Amino acid sequence: MKNIRNFAIIAHIDHGKSTLADRLIEFCGGLNSREMKSQVLDSMDIERERGITIKAQTVCLKYKAKDGQIYQLNLLDTPGHVDFTYEVSRSLFACEGSLLIVDAAQGVEAQTLANTYLAIDAGHEIIPILNKIDLPAADVPAVKKQIEDIIGLDTSDAVEASAKTGIGIQDILEKIVEKLPAPKGNPEEKLKALLIDSQYDSYLGVITLVRIKDGVLKKGDTVRFMAAKSTYKVDRLGIFSPKMTDLKQLSAGEIGFIITGMKNVADCQIGDTITGEKDLDATPLPGFRKVEPVVFSSFFPTDASDYPLLKSAVEKLSLNDASFTHEPEQSSALGYGIRCGFLGLLHMEVIQERLSREFDLDLINTAPSVAYEIYLMNGKMMPLHNPADYPDPTFIDYTKEPWIRVTIMLPDSYLGKVLELCTQRRGVQEDLTYVGSRAMLVYKLPLNEIVFDFYDRLKSITQGYAGFDYAPIGFEKGDLVKVSLLINEELVDALSFMAHRSQAEAKGRALCARLKDLIPKHQFKIPIQAAIGGKVIARETISALRKDVTAKCYGGDITRKKKLLEKQKKGKKKMRLFGKVEIPQNTFIKALKSE
């Protein structure tokens, strides 16, 4: 066990985590060059395209150090995004140390910060690595100073590297051996293993990543998943090198995979403790919690007959992702659909994108909403995931909404605009610090205010220079109301939203104005109204269309005219009928984007 090192890699998107992992694998001979493809660990297309990791993965490397000994280095690639904070914390709990990768040209980013704190919380030894030192814009001393000032890490041991050119790769491996502690744990004790993550494979079923804390897990053992309260026989176990390699056993300190007969990832709860079948008095490992979605949005097929396809696609995706919840929904406006819950905004986007990309589904997604807590007069709490379910206000005592703590790093020249944005969004400033010309801003904000376009706005007002990260901090009371949207006197539930009372009117007015531009003219006038309860707070009118005919066909060109008609008819097909009004399907998402 003294020759095992378990470590995670912490990095901001694009700071070179995956490339560095590739180099480490290559250096230790994990794959020959023919098998090497770029970014071995990010196996989903989406992961590779966006440079993010969604699923935790592990690679077991054999490294012969300069001291002559062979070390088993277990690299755990963790999800890098704030939406997956809990998953990250469990992955970190499976390791004793972390490599902190910082782009020597970009410097410390908000995301790096949050994950580094998680690693510090997990008691990790952290090795700072300045990557991309080959870039002309690299400024090693300045970035080292940032690491010391912002994060508070000593950089005297930092490694300067370039994953691209291979500089510093061996130094990193040596530092891992030398600086990171060997795992603690007792192979003689009863089995206790941490469930790190799981993934679904259509041939093998559920593959579970585990870290053995104590004891030994053997092929053929029957184990108990404590939180899930279920037992399974271990059919196969082993390590990823990074190819799946079967072993007879995994013992304390090691990270590997197990395959049981499990068919459903819902039984695999991240952070769960795995023990021997008969060990009923075992105490679970600390830190486990059941993950709850924080952002909700509904998907409706644009073609109602695609509902069964949508349903089966959602079920397939949830096979691999127990954190995303789904339940059928019926909207008077949009027909049958599915209401889904996500861990955060990125999680939502990833699922949306996978549904349209992998299943070729044409979907209408409704505006994202957060989970509210509605306290009723009768003393009961009703969770609200969908504005459509908002109860009669006379039954409501008060409402609570989720808040988050946001960390924004930005060049200080944009500070004024960003402060203004945060204030608009009901933010409460908690901290403002400077490191050179960069500012770090900490705000408390209602999740509801950032759930849709905060990041887009932030990026556009800072021309892409601001980084942003957040963590949930619980629920607080708020004066919240439901704003209903009526088009041609008919309630369109898919456009109704929750808002703070002070902003309801302005938001209602803005939404009416945008809908006026998005909904095509009809033969009749169309009133668009926003209302709280029975009280109309904003109104716009789409004037009637008075003519729809092509003036002229140049020189007998019927072909073009026919094509235009076909285009018009195609456009019509992409409309949804609400009462008498046809609304283009992309209206729902467009209307809710401000500006």
Added chain:
Amino acid sequence: MKQVKTPLSIYFHIPFCLQKCPYCAFYKETSHPEDLTDFYWRDLNQYSFDRNQFFVQSIYFGGGTPSLFPPVFFKNIIAQLKKNFIVSDTLEVTLEINPHTVSDSSLLSFKDAGITRPSFGVQSLFNTNLKKLGRLHSAEKALDVLAFARNHFTSYSADFIYGLPWQSLEDWEKQLTLILDLNVPHLSLYSLSLEKGTPFANRFHLDQLDQGEFYETTREVLISGGYQHYEISNFAKKESDFSQHNLAYWRGDSYLGLGPSAHGRLEISPQKWITSEGESHLNRWKKDGLNLHPISPQDRGIEMLLMALRLDAPFYENFLQKHTQQTFGDLLDSKNLRKYVEQKWLSFDKKSLHTTAHGRQFLNTLLCEILKLNI
């Protein structure tokens, strides 16, 4: 027994202009006008068909600015056609004329050359509009030319554009009063459409302008002034003033298009149609000629409907059947047809379809609803 012949119309695309108007998307060159007569004959021979089955009812010289060419150019072409085709006694020969390019004497020479129906691109009677439209002539010049035409041609036409991005309804109403005073036998009044890729499309949008209001006003004023609103954008004093050539497009007759951007539809044998969809540039067209290909009877039937319903005239199913073997039932969505008949957008008496004025005003919507389009 006398053989019944089929009417045929012939269009010549003359792709040269002195300059490009900023709203026009039609293909043209601003290089020195080049005599393309030999290429037109080559195009004509590409349509291989039995000429004896047809008689030529109309010839149309469109552009571009065909009036850049001298009268003799047209005289030769007309003579050549008369030599090779059976020609109607009431042959209509239209020439599109830019008022800037003609004088009293050249108009007389065009008449001598065989032009029976000059069509003047007036566009506006106000110089401020003409300037913004990029036209080279003045309102005064246009009025002179129309006054001369009134004395020398029984049939002639004038084109106007309304619904300009900067135009008030009042501006157009004033022009309509002036237009009525001109007493032109045939008027084409087009509402401006912003065509992709034109300077106008980049500069303006028409969202703020209610072109429907302009359209309704135009219709009311002209009808009360004694005009028939016989097609969406066309008005005439009497039926004999209707554009025979354009009626060929609208009624579903055969027509040949000659030139780089000319379109043709020809029934080469009963219910067998070929089309040419000219979308070529001058040099490519000179090298490659027309792109002729067959068109299915269904597609041709759909085309006939979408053109015929522009007219304030019934379109008969037996014509459709005779030329395409299609019935109304084959091409129309019967449920929607019933719906729009009930809404009085069109009338349907089993044998014929006839749009109402209201239905024509929303013809694109109507066609999308009732035609079985392949999308």
